[in-house]
Amino acid sequence: GAGVSQSPSNKVTEKGKDVELRCDPISGHTALYWYRQSLGQGLEFLIYFQGNSAPDKSGLPSDRFSAERTGGSVSTLTIQRTQQEDSAVYLCASSLDPGVVSDEQFFGPGTRLTVL
Amino acid sequence: SQKIEQNSEALNIQEGKTATLTCNYTNYSPAYLQWYRQDPGRGPVFLLLIRENEKEKRKERLKVTFDTTLKQSLFHITASQPADSATYLCAPDTGRRALTFGSGTRLQVQP
Numbered sequence: 001g002a003g004v005s006q007s008p009s010n011k012v013t014e015k016g017k018d019v020e021l022r023c024d025p026i027s028g029h030t031a032l033y034w035y036r037q038s039l040g041q042g043l044e045f046l047i048y049f050q051g052n053s054a055p056d057k058s059g060l061p062s063d064r065f066s067a068e069r070t071g072g073s074v075s076t077l078t079i080q081r082t083q084q085e086d087s088a089v090y091l092c093a094s095s096l097d098p099g100v101v102s103d104e105q106f107f108g109p110g111t112r113l114t115v116l
Numbered sequence: 117s118q119k120i121e122q123n124s125e126a127l128n129i130q131e132g133k134t135a136t137l138t139c140n141y142t143n144y145s146p147a148y149l150q151w152y153r154q155d156p157g158r159g160p161v162f163l164l165l166i167r168e169n170e171k172e173k174r175k176e177r178l179k180v181t182f183d184t185t186l187k188q189s190l191f192h193i194t195a196s197q198p199a200d201s202a203t204y205l206c207a208p209d210t211g212r213r214a215l216t217f218g219s220g221t222r223l224q225v226q227p
Binding site for chain 1: 150157158159160161162165205212213214215216217218219220
C-alpha cells in the first residue's frame with residue numbers, strides 16, 4: 001500500500017515568509033508525528049497527534065511553529081515568519097497503534113526547507 | 117537529563133565483514149530500543165526493536181543486543197554488503213510516544 005507522503009519535496013522561501021508543509025499518513029494510522037532534521041543534527045521531535053486527543057506540542061521550538069491535523073488524517077505544519085535557522089528537512093511519520101508503546105513508525109521522504 | 121550517544125564518526129568496513137554499531141544511553145532505563153536505517157534524502161526505516169527483557173534479537177543478517185547493565189545496545193550486520201551502506205539510528209524509549217533518536221552512525225561498506 002501507499003506509504004507516508006509529504007509535499008512539497010523541496011521548498012525555498014525568503015526570510016520572513018510563511019510556509020506550509022503537508023503530510024499524508026498511511027491510511028488507518030491513528031498517530032502522526034513531525035520531526036526536524038538539520039544539517040549535522042539528529043532527528044528532533046516537534047509535535048505528535050493521536051486521534052482526537054490534544055496534540056503533544058512539547059517539541060515545537062517557538063510559537064512561530066504550529067500544526068493541525070484535519071479529520072484525523074492529513075496534517076499541515078506551518079512556520080510563520082521563517083528564519084534561516086528554520087532551514088532543515090521536515091519529516092512526518094505515522095504509526096498504527098501507539099497504545100502499543102513500541103509501535104513502529106513509518107516515515108515520509110521529508111520536505112527540504114531552505115530559508116534564504 | 118537523558119542522553120543518547122552514537123559514534124558520530126563513519127564506520128568503514130570491507131564487504132563480507134561484520135559491522136558493529138554502538139548506542140549508549142545514560143541517566144535512564146528504556147523499556148525498549150528501536151533501530152532505524154536512513155538513506156540519503158529519505159526518511160528513516162524501521163529495522164528492529166528489542167525489549168529490556170531480551171538480550172538479543174535477530175532478523176536475517178541483523179542482530180541487536182541490549183545490555184541494561186552497561187546501558188548499551190549493539191547493532192551487528194553480518195556478511196555486510198555495499199547495499200548496507202547507510203546511516204543507522206538508535207531510538208531508546210524515553211517514556212513518550214515520539215521517538216528520541218541518537219545522532220546516527222554512517223556505515224560505508226567497501227566492495
